Amino acid sequence: MIEFHDLVKSYGDHTVLGPVSGRIERGGVTSLIGPNGAGKSTLLTLLGRLTDPTSGTVTLDGVDVHKAPSAEVARKLAILRQENHFTARVTVRELVAFGRFPHSRGRLTSEDLGHVDRALDFLDLTALSGRYLDQLSGGQRQRAYVAMVLAQDTDYVLLDEPLNNLDIKHGVRMMERLRAAADDLGKTVVLIVHDINIAAGYSDRVMALRDGKVEAHGTPEELMEPETLSGIFDTPVRVHVVDGRPLAVHHR
Amino acid sequence: MPETRTAATGTRTAAVRGSAPSRPAAATKRQPSPARRLIVVAVLVAVAATCFLSLFVKGSFEFAIERRLILLGAITVAAFAQGVGTVVFQTVTHNRILTPSLMGFDAVYTLMQTLMVFVFGGSVLATTDGLPKLLTQTLLMVAFTTLLFRWLFSGPTGSLHVLLLAGVVLGIAFQSLSVFLQRLLSPADYDVLSTRLFGRLSTVEATHLPLAFAVCAVCAVVLWRRRHRLDVLLLGRDTARGLGLDHRRELTTALIVVAVLVSFSTALVGPMTFFGFTAALLAYQFAGTHQHAFVLPMAFLLGLLTLLTGQFVMEHVLYASGMLTVVIEFLGGAVFLTHLLRRGSL
Numbered sequence: 001m002i003e004f005h006d007l008v009k010s011y012g013d014h015t016v017l018g019p020v021s022g023r024i025e026r027g028g029v030t031s032l033i034g035p036n037g038a039g040k041s042t043l044l045t046l047l048g049r050l051t052d053p054t055s056g057t058v059t060l061d062g063v064d065v066h067k068a069p070s071a072e073v074a075r076k077l078a079i080l081r082q083e084n085h086f087t088a089r090v091t092v093r094e095l096v097a098f099g100r101f102p103h104s105r106g107r108l109t110s111e112d113l114g115h116v117d118r119a120l121d122f123l124d125l126t127a128l129s130g131r132y133l134d135q136l137s138g139g140q141r142q143r144a145y146v147a148m149v150l151a152q153d154t155d156y157v158l159l160d161e162p163l164n165n166l167d168i169k170h171g172v173r174m175m176e177r178l179r180a181a182a183d184d185l186g187k188t189v190v191l192i193v194h195d196i197n198i199a200a201g202y203s204d205r206v207m208a209l210r211d212g213k214v215e216a217h218g219t220p221e222e223l224m225e226p227e228t229l230s231g232i233f234d235t236p237v238r239v240h241v242v243d244g245r246p247l248a249v250h251h252r
Numbered sequence: 253m254p255e256t257r258t259a260a261t262g263t264r265t266a267a268v269r270g271s272a273p274s275r276p277a278a279a280t281k282r283q284p285s286p287a288r289r290l291i292v293v294a295v296l297v298a299v300a301a302t303c304f305l306s307l308f309v310k311g312s313f314e315f316a317i318e319r320r321l322i323l324l325g326a327i328t329v330a331a332f333a334q335g336v337g338t339v340v341f342q343t344v345t346h347n348r349i350l351t352p353s354l355m356g357f358d359a360v361y362t363l364m365q366t367l368m369v370f371v372f373g374g375s376v377l378a379t380t381d382g383l384p385k386l387l388t389q390t391l392l393m394v395a396f397t398t399l400l401f402r403w404l405f406s407g408p409t410g411s412l413h414v415l416l417l418a419g420v421v422l423g424i425a426f427q428s429l430s431v432f433l434q435r436l437l438s439p440a441d442y443d444v445l446s447t448r449l450f451g452r453l454s455t456v457e458a459t460h461l462p463l464a465f466a467v468c469a470v471c472a473v474v475l476w477r478r479r480h481r482l483d484v485l486l487l488g489r490d491t492a493r494g495l496g497l498d499h500r501r502e503l504t505t506a507l508i509v510v511a512v513l514v515s516f517s518t519a520l521v522g523p524m525t526f527f528g529f530t531a532a533l534l535a536y537q538f539a540g541t542h543q544h545a546f547v548l549p550m551a552f553l554l555g556l557l558t559l560l561t562g563q564f565v566m567e568h569v570l571y572a573s574g575m576l577t578v579v580i581e582f583l584g585g586a587v588f589l590t591h592l593l594r595r596g597s598l
Contacts, residue, residue: 071497074496081490088486088542
């Protein structure tokens, strides 16, 4: 379980997030939604201890992630940011193998290689494993980054817009795989999604942020209400039931 | 910073299939493995060193060998410090254009030399040469950069770019001060000084070399133990932190090692701005991998090969042995500019 308490992040006088408190239960898929600048990425990077909070704490199964040794946290929690720029040219397989660093410290065992193979296979990258990242399309590269994070084999996986650059087919398949990671492998997946319907369709819980505050947190059914969504996004949103599921419509 | 695309064009033709960071040996026929590449370059270096030591000896063989061994030692130290120092610096700064001299090492060195001549006159440089001066200069340069790192990283906005900018600006300030002082020198003093402001491999004191080798060896051990962590640093700050690396500590350690290496090399053989850049650029091209376990030795060996071949040609073909560092800087600068133009951006 990830718990955050009175979390605040500000730059100078400008507060971008908080104070927010809440918890993300173990298991299942949780989506963070909200308009641009709501603080979704900030919250995710704070939970994943990539940025230090101005005040407040984040605990992962009772351990303060900002105080615990980073290497220890890296064996329980993996995080992928939205933008990734690498100085070196690496192949897909080499990139995914970096995910094993918290366990192997760079010396890969056969067990590590097994994890790498499974992560490549899980994201349909086996055929591309020898290609350099700059020889891939944006969507393929995005899948390679996710494969690296999954190879880290942690209980918690935090992803900042993993659907970035993915077309409909690969977006849906990515969500199905993340669903499988939660259902079959027992992982706790937290991700930022822009499409409300994708979030509602594949998540167990949805957390909505607005102006640096948690506006709503609950099951997709609880959040998929016209008033709630219209308030969060500052835009009229209608909700229809299609095939027995709520579907948000915000355009004509 | 944009991703470097031209850094490894030499490896673009054939993709290595099925290789993992710890098992890079799986290679196709067209693509020699990184280990094999290292062996080939090492053999070339051995051949070059042998030629350099034993060919075209006139007069006493023993005297020539002794003199050339000292020069070989100085070349080895310079190649190691500049080649390895630049690769590590470029890894932690996520940029393959920057060189450690940007941090103001050269400028501090130039200012120290100029100040000495300005205060005590031209003859002071020759009379004070020795181990104490070498160590003092190294310590001053390491102290300068370490203070700069600490000061800039302890602040709330501590970032690498601010650090680099401060290094560049301070470097320019020191350089301007040096130029101003040089204007006030007598022509004779200036003449003495100017020979010190270029690398001078051939006048290195043999008694300094054991210490130089010890410094290089200690740095080599520190870096070798960190080779996998350096690989992870290539992925950038966030990814490195996500993988459990104590980014700030690794960064500071790496920068201090670079400061020690480059300062010592500068104090020993004088400033060399573009030589490290050239060695690093060639190493990325020929190493065939991103792994520091291969790139670092490659940068050292290629630097060694460049200096040995250069010295040999200068001495026996062009009869201008003292000019090597000037030529290397000229060619290195040309390579630097070509690289910039081909990339089309910083």
